[in-house]
Amino acid sequence: DAGVIQSPRHEVTEMGQEVTLRCKPISGHDYLFWYRQTMMRGLELLIYFNNNVPIDDSGMPEDRFSAKMPNASFSTLKIQPSEPRDSAVYFCASSLIRGHEQYFGPGTRLTVT
């Protein structure tokens, strides 16, 4: 299996622009998680899905952030409008069993100038 796939790997954008991050989970996994990693807060869970349905979005920082999972093999995390404080590495992960071992993608490094 190819593992969790994320694109793009790097994104540099100007403040105010819309940013879309993409994730393809491991085939057969029914849980998908979006995390953000910063130096100060480590890995923070933003939102997670079960069978394409959002279960908990309490970690989404603001209304500027939104996530969708239109089917079992694709999810997006969108930031509109982006701000410099959104600069971080965003990870997608998937799993079979809730809360147990999660498989992470390589991450998208977002820089907002």
Next chain:
Amino acid sequence: DQQVKQNSPSLSVQEGRISILNCDYTNSMFDYFLWYKKYPAEGPTFLISISSIKDKNEDGRFTVFLNKSAKHLSLHIVPSQPGDSAVYFCAARVNTGTASKLTFGTGTRLQVTL
């Protein structure tokens, strides 16, 4: 409020010696603990885990110890190897029945020197 804390941002250990990474938590509802390892430009990878009903779990060179009364867990790596140099994240899970998510610490960067 950081429910999972890794108070040492970095650790340096000589090759062949023991590495001990520590993690403290505050939520007594955590029922499962995991350690993840992360290399630069890669996502975290699962390393080892322990259920709250156990106090020790061993997998090769890696052992995790859990002290529930102290709300403390540690990861021991022995012997340490240069390839172990990475950032290690401690994570904990609350199983509420309807929602289950991992809470991560901020990570400890381990450097294994020759």
